[in-house]
Amino acid sequence: MSTYRQPGLVLTDRRFTVPLDHARPGGETIEVYGREVVASDKAHRTDLPWLLYLEGGPGFGARRFVGPQAWLGRAVQEFRVLLLDQRGTGRSTPANRQTLPLRGTPREQAAYLAHFRADSIVRDCELIRRDLTGGAPWTVLGQSFGGFCATHYLSTAPEGLATVLVTGGLPSLHATADDVYRAAYPRVRAKNTAHYARYPDDVERVRRIAAHLHERQVTLPGGGRLTPEAFQSLGILLGGGEGSHQLHLLLEDAFVPTPAGPALSDAFLENVQAHLSFAGHPLYAVLHEAIYAQGAGPTDWAAERVRAEFPEFDAPKALAGDGPVLFTGETVHPWHFTTDPALSPLRETAELLAARADWAPLYDPARLAANEVPAAAVIYHADMYVDTAHSLETARAVRGLRTWVTDEFEHDGVRAGGRRVLDRLLALARDEL
Known part of the structure; x- marks a missing residue:
């Protein structure tokens, strides 16, 4: 576990071993990488709550920041942050044209990659959370596809969540x-x-x-x-x-x-x-x-x-x-x-x-309708990537979810908007607005 510094931050490399198939916890394992980030003046504190960041995609590792840029500067004011390279991405066990032939035939490669959707990612997160926080729930910030993962998280493991924040990533619960x-x-x-x-x-x-x-x-x-x-x-x-x-x-x-x-x-x-x-x-x-x-x-x-x-x-x-x-x-x-x-x-x-025709459902509308986790989402009015109507329909289906609908930003608002987007989402989730 390596620790190093950037301006205003202390960063620590963390690696986690998780099952390839969570239905077979004793079977093959893969590695998932996360970069812990904390403000330099808070690095000694053991009481900081955790915020997990889930990048958009699929297929992208967490964004590489240099110092407290964009939303990260706001997050480290009060959180210890984990920038997660979701399975198969970044510094996690890679999945690409060079490594996948190790799995065998294309059919075997496809079977392997079937374990790389939001459902497996969230189960990775739950194992990691229990390791890092001692069992305490954490805040999840999901950008784009990361918001899809966060919505699945609310559907399947809300006990692990203190707050959910979604930026440009509320998926349809039913759309094909x-x-x-x-x-x-x-x-x-x-x-x-x-x-x-x-x-x-x-x-x-x-x-x-x-x-x-x-x-x-x-x-x-x-x-x-x-x-x-x-x-x-x-x-x-x-x-x-x-x-x-x-x-x-x-x-x-x-x-x-x-x-x-x-x-x-x-x-x-x-x-x-x-x-x-x-x-x-x-x-x-x-x-x-x-x-x-x-x-x-x-x-x-x-x-x-x-x-x-x-x-x-x-x-x-x-x-x-x-x-x-x-x-x-x-x-x-x-x-x-x-x-x-x-x-x-x-x-x-x-x-x-x-x-492939046997994909499992990703969302549980009944559980989302009974949600008790504080949650907020920014929906970009003219988002090219995620349909605004689909996101609004889902927002109405998640109990207690507060929304901020805006045309001030495009899909990359959480990056382009600096600290403002995260600041407002936290205020919404805390009923401060």
């Missing part, structure tokens, strides 16, 4: 993956409309890039293929507070002159790869639709199937006319597993997970 994406595409279309209204010159820029990709094969520096569909997926940026501006800056210098004619610049392709590669978070792609699966049959590449209901997202059709080429959002498609070298070895595993 098809329902989620059927609600998502219109939101993404609205983000495109807003972007092109802000940066009208980008309409022609995007059409030119998409046409270039339609006419020739372009390879990214890491070996991935930049197809028109892959280019469209840069729209995932549009869900962040600065995302539209970042996208515009990425697009404005895409081409350079060459002896063979205009070509996409090395700098542009390098920046695109940084946004599109799944090398650092492959579980985001492999398990993305599984986070919505609750025993209603296979997800069966829902985002790809539902996209056919929204032909305005078809790049060749847009290029055949004179309208804008629309970007897509938080969607994973079968072609991701042929264009991205970090995912292509996992293609068959992903297909098996997409075909």
